[in-house]
Amino acid sequence: MLAMPPIISVSNLSKIYGSDFKALNNINLDIKRGEIFALLGPNGAGKTTLISIICGIANLSEGSVTVGGHDINRDYRAARSLIGLVPQELHTDSFETVWATVSFSRGLFGKPKNPAHIEKVLKDLSLWDKKDSKIITLSGGMKRRVMIAKALSHEPQILFLDEPTAGVDVELRKGMWDVVRALQASGVTIILTTHYIQEAEEMADRIGVINKGEIILVEDKAGLMQKLGKKELKVHLQGRIDAIPASLAAYNLELSDDGHAVIYDYDTKGDRTGITSLLNDLRNAGIRISDLDTRQSSLEDIFVSLVRAP
């Protein structure tokens, strides 16, 4: 079976500010149709710049981007028609009503009026009872949802969510993810950036890590977790030890700060995890064990280790 062409294809993209500052450096990235793609990276990594270029808000310096097969410069109308964008900052027209601003967005994207669609979007985002309210009277979380409603007003095939849950409370965040999942189920491709790594872990099908303007990794979430997924065994001791006995040096154990536990890292995919022999050797060294627990390293650990790598 032929693979579906990517819905977004970024090739050799660079963004250079001034004479030498490279905000993005030779980015190559394909987004698959219908996936939820999470773009992770520390502040200033280039996430928003990348999104801004794809959506037409910033010019690219080198390279090219196609959206649905349309070049974003040569065929910008077709490319942009497919995209709904929810930027990071809360940019709203304070004095407009919710209904007016969402209808405006639909018109701006060249779509004929469709009150039924706008009603559905507002209801899905729990904004229906606020439709006649001026935006200035809404809370931050509601403004965020108004921006999502604007982005969905023209029935886009691709939705960009730049830090969508910043400043949104837990309840609303959950509701927002329900909407995102429903959109994905209806065939919309979703690209989100987030600082909350748990969210990427929970929501995304694939994850890209960007740092200092370069994509350093793109991987299926499951593959990423497995590939880099180390497990950690924490052995709680009955007594306190001051140092790891020399006979256990081969295990590269780490002693907890209080001396009441040792921590052992192992690879779940290895032929031998070494756990059995570790426990044996601990007993032989006269160390008595009170408890054991294991922990899968989270995406956050993976992320931090990637970004910190020289």
Place this chain on the structure above:
Amino acid sequence: MNYRAIRAIYLFEMARTWRTLLQSIVSPVVSTSLYFVVFGAAIGSRITEVEGVSYGTFIVPGLVMLSVLTQSIANASFGIYFPKFVGTIYEILSAPVSYIEIVIGYVGAAATKSIILGLIIMATAALFVPLHIQHPWWMLTFLVLTAVTFSLFGFIIGIWADGFEKLQMIPMLIVTPLTFLGGSFYSVNMLPSGWRTITLLNPVVYLISGFRWSFYEIADVSVALSLGMTLGFLAICMALVWWIFRTGYRLKN
């Protein structure tokens, strides 16, 4: 053409006018009425006639132009500056609209407002002085051309400005003086010849002269020259707007 986008931007901008009716329409009308009281009644009673027309009547075209110029610039510059300032410009830039469509939407709305305003001021003036328009079509042509040209100019200022100060600077420091010195309240022929030559460097003279000619068939310079200068200024503004969008100047970086 994305006509729906033009319509959306245009109606959005017009809605802003109705929302701010007091400052958009009422305040220019009030200030113009004050000009009539001060210049027309108080000073005008000492000046009998200018080129065969009573002074109060003479200043009407100039006053209309004064308002149309300043309001076109104010409306259009604020119209595009505000989305830049609050950040909602992101949506315009990410929408499938061409530069021409954006300009038609914003400049069209700003020009519409100032044309409506110009007509309201004329109607107000008719309450104070007898008003007769010799060439109504030419009057409308000059009115529309001027409104569009200066709305474009305002659009450029709105994009260029990166603070409210800059937004006010050009209208206050350049446009208002040029308008006052451009023959709103006097005929250029009343000036000593040296000043007259200098005054002819002021582009506003040509706008007011042409506009006044359409009312009373009296003009400081020939009508063809007035029209030519207006069109020339329009062309310059269009070229500047084209350059702004081609380079993304202050919009896309």
